[in-house]
Amino acid sequence: MNKQNRIEIPLCLTITDLVFEGEKTATFSFHLPANLELDPIPGQYFMLWLPGDDEIPISISQIENNEKIQFTICSKGQTSANFLRMNKGDLVGLRGPYGNGFDISDKEVAIIIAGGMGIAPLRFIISTLISRTQKKILLIHGARTHDELFFKEELNNTDIDIRYCTDDGSFGFHGFPTIILEEILQKAQQKNLSHEIYSCGPEKMLKGILDIVNQFNLEKNAQFSLADRYIRCGFGICGSCYLDGVGLSICRDGPVFRGDVLQKITDFGSFGRNANGSKYPL
């Protein structure tokens, strides 16, 4: 059993800061009570409750001193849209941290691939890798368009190498992050360095990444966050987010999975499930 401390019953905290990253995306800050010692791991998530509305899973975007915690929310449904109408000082219920996060690993090079909102949980692993390891870090930062390359300035102020790409060519390479990844892995073959791959973004992109890392036999060294899927309970009981294949849950066994595990998940990259359990094509 996971011995990590966790808030089980929603704890209502005030929004201490709210910063818009783009038109439909904002980062919310909260101060966790000091005595909780939650020690969240990058890739883990909280359930964020908007009283009177609904509760949604949101990956941790950053945490400082185990106290100031941040979540980046993009408006894509009714509840996330309502979150973006909140103000500093409003109350939000938090429970978590939940799920299986990213492993730091002992590999020499970290390749991080972000697609759109996928940068949010990866921002937390990047800061963790910078503060705790000497790894060479390479970020492939992709989005549909320039305005959706969130945290660009913040990440530019670090020492990591960044390659940008946009679907519409408005900034950086005109194309998908997977093309850059393939190029990098081909070049890396000539150098005798070990690699760990961290990725988060649309599931179609993650599927593309899995196909590429398979070609390089790196599936065991590739970690994927499937945080985009529907989650209800957060602790593996209700069955709403279980994946086809071997019967793993997103909320407890995931949201971070290694590539060799994802290979056994038969609906990965093709079907998701909504709140009533029906399948829908991705």
Added chain:
Amino acid sequence: MTELQTLIGTVRIRNPIILSSGIWGSTYSTLNRAYKEGFGAVTTKSVGLNPRKGHPNPSVIYIPEIKSILNAVGLANPGYDAFSEELREINHEVKYSVSIFGSSSTEFQQIIQHMDNNLTGNTPIAYELNLSCPHAKKVGIAVGTDPNIVYTIVEACKVRTKVPIWVKLTPNITNIKSVAESAISAGADAIVAINTIKAMMIDIHIKKPVLGNISGGLSGQAIKPIGVRVIYDLYERFGSEIPLVGVGGISSWQDAIEYILAGATAIQIGSALIDYDAPQTLVHNILNGLNEYLSREGKSFSQLRGLAHE
């Protein structure tokens, strides 16, 4: 090893521990996995006529102080048509029962008939009628507390199928025995008890109910003494003539034995899975504990049933 094969009416399962409804059982892959990890049988999540997305979240809250879960999922399901397609994917060795809810006997009949027609390759061991969900309108508890309605529903299901009909009852009633009596006289093959107990939680800072549905049902360790009492009462009333499946707060072999001494033929487990990354450990712990207890007592499993009444 003692023989733990269990007979529930005409249904034989490899051990008496069944995965309860509402936990895990939304997909074929979890039902397969739960069976593979050791359960004697598994129960699907309840299915109804039409797709339902359930109540808004929070809909499932764990309360660590009492090792219990408060839920108001609200019978989320994809509807019987899509769900029967899901169930067709279940591995053939898996013993499973299909939990069904409805608001009338014709709804139950329609679902059962469809399941019977679609699951011919791998027939369920039973249909478990959910006459006891406490947090959905017009179904569950709304039909499961009136002995006459219970009789009509069970009778209608019995004429429609050869698959055994198990009836899951609610403890949220003054006299559960009268409802059980209706179910049994209408032909129920087993009684499953108990479903969750009506409950709620209020956040003292925002001064509002926490569950999206305001109220829900409590499961887990806090309700075990209530479940044991219900099984004891049912056995007292009906003796060994009707199989009783005990459910409510079981998380150890001691809990399982308590239910069996009270009169249960088999038991179901759900909320206790929260403490385990895989059900395997929990199921094995209970089976091992049962075996050792039976060896110490020099009794067979079936001899244990209802001993607290002697």
